[in-house]
Amino acid sequence: MSKKILVLPGDGIGPEIITEAHRILDWVIADSGVAIEVEEGLVGGISYDVHGEPLTAETLKAAQASDAVLFGAIGGPKWDGTVAYDKRPEQGLLDLRKGMNAFANLRSAVCFPALADASSLKREFIEGLDILFVRELMGGVYFGEPRGIETLEDGTRVGLNTQRYADWEIERVARVAFEMARKRGSHVTSVEKANVMESGVLWREVVTKMGADEYPDVKLDHMYADNCAMQLVKNPKQFDVIVTDNLFGDLLSDAAAMLTGSLGMLPSASLSDEGPGLYEPIHGSAPDIAGQGIANPIAAILSLAMALRYSLDMGGYAEKIEAAVANVLESGTRTVDIMADGCTKVGTTGMGDAILAE
Amino acid sequence: MSKKILVLPGDGIGPEIITEAHRILDWVIADSGVAIEVEEGLVGGISYDVHGEPLTAETLKAAQASDAVLFGAIGGPKWDGTVAYDKRPEQGLLDLRKGMNAFANLRSAVCFPALADASSLKREFIEGLDILFVRELMGGVYFGEPRGIETLEDGTRVGLNTQRYADWEIERVARVAFEMARKRGSHVTSVEKANVMESGVLWREVVTKMGADEYPDVKLDHMYADNCAMQLVKNPKQFDVIVTDNLFGDLLSDAAAMLTGSLGMLPSASLSDEGPGLYEPIHGSAPDIAGQGIANPIAAILSLAMALRYSLDMGGYAEKIEAAVANVLESGTRTVDIMADGCTKVGTTGMGDAILAE
Numbered sequence: 080m081s082k083k084i085l086v087l088p089g090d091g092i093g094p095e096i097i098t099e100a101h102r103i104l105d106w107v108i109a110d111s112g113v114a115i116e117v118e119e120g121l122v123g124g125i126s127y128d129v130h131g132e133p134l135t136a137e138t139l140k141a142a143q144a145s146d147a148v149l150f151g152a153i154g155g156p157k158w159d160g161t162v163a164y165d166k167r168p169e170q171g172l173l174d175l176r177k178g179m180n181a182f183a184n185l186r187s188a189v190c191f192p193a194l195a196d197a198s199s200l201k202r203e204f205i206e207g208l209d210i211l212f213v214r215e216l217m218g219g220v221y222f223g224e225p226r227g228i229e230t231l232e233d234g235t236r237v238g239l240n241t242q243r244y245a246d247w248e249i250e251r252v253a254r255v256a257f258e259m260a261r262k263r264g265s266h267v268t269s270v271e272k273a274n275v276m277e278s279g280v281l282w283r284e285v286v287t288k289m290g291a292d293e294y295p296d297v298k299l300d301h302m303y304a305d306n307c308a309m310q311l312v313k314n315p316k317q318f319d320v321i322v323t324d325n326l327f328g329d330l331l332s333d334a335a336a337m338l339t340g341s342l343g344m345l346p347s348a349s350l351s352d353e354g355p356g357l358y359e360p361i362h363g364s365a366p367d368i369a370g371q372g373i374a375n376p377i378a379a380i381l382s383l384a385m386a387l388r389y390s391l392d393m394g395g396y397a398e399k400i401e402a403a404v405a406n407v408l409e410s411g412t413r414t415v416d417i418m419a420d421g422c423t424k425v426g427t428t429g430m431g432d433a434i435l436a437e
Numbered sequence: 438m439s440k441k442i443l444v445l446p447g448d449g450i451g452p453e454i455i456t457e458a459h460r461i462l463d464w465v466i467a468d469s470g471v472a473i474e475v476e477e478g479l480v481g482g483i484s485y486d487v488h489g490e491p492l493t494a495e496t497l498k499a500a501q502a503s504d505a506v507l508f509g510a511i512g513g514p515k516w517d518g519t520v521a522y523d524k525r526p527e528q529g530l531l532d533l534r535k536g537m538n539a540f541a542n543l544r545s546a547v548c549f550p551a552l553a554d555a556s557s558l559k560r561e562f563i564e565g566l567d568i569l570f571v572r573e574l575m576g577g578v579y580f581g582e583p584r585g586i587e588t589l590e591d592g593t594r595v596g597l598n599t600q601r602y603a604d605w606e607i608e609r610v611a612r613v614a615f616e617m618a619r620k621r622g623s624h625v626t627s628v629e630k631a632n633v634m635e636s637g638v639l640w641r642e643v644v645t646k647m648g649a650d651e652y653p654d655v656k657l658d659h660m661y662a663d664n665c666a667m668q669l670v671k672n673p674k675q676f677d678v679i680v681t682d683n684l685f686g687d688l689l690s691d692a693a694a695m696l697t698g699s700l701g702m703l704p705s706a707s708l709s710d711e712g713p714g715l716y717e718p719i720h721g722s723a724p725d726i727a728g729q730g731i732a733n734p735i736a737a738i739l740s741l742a743m744a745l746r747y748s749l750d751m752g753g754y755a756e757k758i759e760a761a762v763a764n765v766l767e768s769g770t771r772t773v774d775i776m777a778d779g780c781t782k783v784g785t786t787g788m789g790d791a792i793l794a795e
């Protein structure tokens with residue numbers, strides 16, 4: 080039976096960077112002889128423009144029927160505030176995550192040695208940095224009801240969102256974190272705000288119990304989210320695996336990615352219990368540089384590598400791609416976002432060429 | 438009529454650092470001849486231990502009847518998870534903020550030149566850094582109802598919190614930010630997550646309207662909270678005033694404070710429309726070093742300076758204290774948290790002595 084990858088380039092720099100990942104995928108197919116069917120679809124603003132929906136039922140069905148979805152980026156000023164709230168590009172991504180049951184978002188903040196000097200942090204704070212975030216992706220304030228903007232009788236308008244976590248939602252994502260930690264540094268830091276939020280109290284209780292009952296071999300710490308934000312800046316190397324909710328994970332993993340100086344480099348995987356995985360760069364659609372051919376395609380290419388490893392059982396090719404990326408960086412080939420003295424500047428396609436050549 | 442300051446040392450290192458601020462206050466009283474009545478009270482875990490409540494009605498009354506409250510820090514492992522949720526030390530602080538109507542929390546992330554090397558960031562990224570956070574402090578998920586942990590019929594437990602912002606809550610805090618910006622760099626960055634939360638949509642709408650109608654001279658940007666977390670790491674000097682909600686403000690201002698390498702140095706002021714202000718260090722109760730006489734009292738002393746400036750109309754003494762702190766740092770006197778080669782290490786009292794001597 081042939082395997083299937085759905086490619087959703089999306090908006091902004093999405094199409095440019097995904098084109099490069101697609102070229103690498105074509106090479107993998109040719110080189111391995113494995114039959115991988117590649118389908119393309121629309122998501123986000125472009126899907127709204129064409130179909131009036133940021134994610135159509137057909138595209139979601141195609142995603143569910145695939146082995147992996149490779150996603151580019153979505154959104155941009157074109158749609159900001161100009162389309163109905165439930166039709167905005169971001170809703171397409173949220174519906175895709177939900178529809179694929181992708182509850183565990185894995186994002187690593189890894190420092191590429193060749194790029195350590197691109198960071199605002201001193202080298203000694205990030206050299207060797209390797210944090211894995213396990214972010215809950217299907218719950219919390221992103222999806223909780225009730226929500227919306229209501230007008231009270233006296234005319235006051237109130238914006239409302241609900242943070243809601245069931246014990247089983249916490250359990251399933253915590254389990255992923257503990258399992259990952261066993262394969263890495265055996266250290267989980269669970270992050271919430273239990274000192275002001277009851278959802279955090281339940282979070283801490285569930286994670287504590289699972290740690291004690293099932294993973295006594297894994298070191299477990301608890302940290303308030305504000306303290307975690309500080310500790311990431313102060314001493315990021317203290318962390319191994321960080322497990323946290325949807326909203327805290329959004330902020331903290333982005334801050335951590337930026338610590339490494341390699342934001343344009345970092346891929347993510349969103350996994351369900353069974354079924355296809357969703358793979359996407361951590362960075363966004365960068366509308367300011369879209370269409371100029373200068374975006375860094377490495378995060379998209381490394382997202383493809385993750386898809387090959389986790390969803391297509393082709394870990395060997397994932398390693399080849401990762402090694403090619405490392406070699407290209409060592410050789411001094413750089414897109415503008417990671418440019419440094421003495422390196423050779425290339426565009427999106429040039430970077431794709433260099434990685435393909437490796 | 439004599440002025441009144443209520444001093445609430447709280448838990449952990451709170452009493453040690455507040456003792457030093459109190460000595461400075463005694464000097465201000467003696468030197469100025471201004472009659473300032475100083476009262477002491479309990480708050481947090483110590484209040485719970487003595488009275489069974491983290492904030493008694495009497496203490497809140499005393500706070501409301503004062504011109505300023507100088508607060509140390511609260512909480513610690515002694516009470517974590519061992520007392521009922523509505524009796525935990527943090528509830529004392531939240532009730533105090535609410536009871537004082539302190540809706541605008543001003544926190545600056547300033548880089549002290551003498552300490553620039555203590556940061557994990559390279560000097561060029563933080564030298565001259567001066568960000569003012571205006572954090573909404575009386576609303577959002579900190580106070581929204583419904584909240585709690587419920588058990589469903591099938592036994593599932595659900596942790597629940599509610600983010601709720603009324604238009605007038607957003608307006609009053611945004612106004613503080615715009616007014617502050619006019620006295621500084623004339624640039625406000627408003628931070629929310631409007632792309633996933635309707636409360637953020639209303640936030641953006643209200644701030645946009647106020648900016649256009651009343652502060653057209655102030656540059657206004659909007660930024661998603663995850664992007665703000667990244668931008669703080671990437672290029673913190675792009676910011677002047679950041680206005681955001683209670684929860685985002687908690688995380689982002691802590692991360693920003695840590696960027697400067699000077700967390701033990703940073704004071705905060707929580708202001709209401711009228712009535713007393715609440716002044717407290719940004720740092721927490723640091724239970725791990727409590728009682729050792731090594732905590733850095735500078736944030737507490739600078740909080741006193743803010744109280745003198747904003748609530749007691751004694752800005753001249755605030756400047757004197759701030760200058761004394763700067764001089765002591767320049768001279769190389771350091772507590773252990775900011776110790777560097779070639780400097781003289783002192784304890785909490787030693788730092789207080791040095792600042793008094795100046």
Ligand SMILES: CC(C)[C@H](C(=O)O)[C@@H](O)C(=O)O
Nearest residue numbers: 154169172173329632633663
């Ligand atoms: C685009 C947006 C909806 C999304 C999120 O908030 O989850 C993005 O920031 C991310 O982290 O993938």
Ligand SMILES: CC(C)[C@H](C(=O)O)[C@@H](O)C(=O)O
Nearest residue numbers: 274275305512527530531687
């Ligand atoms: C102690 C805690 C309740 C408090 C908060 O979350 O507001 C603290 O982190 C702060 O920022 O002052």
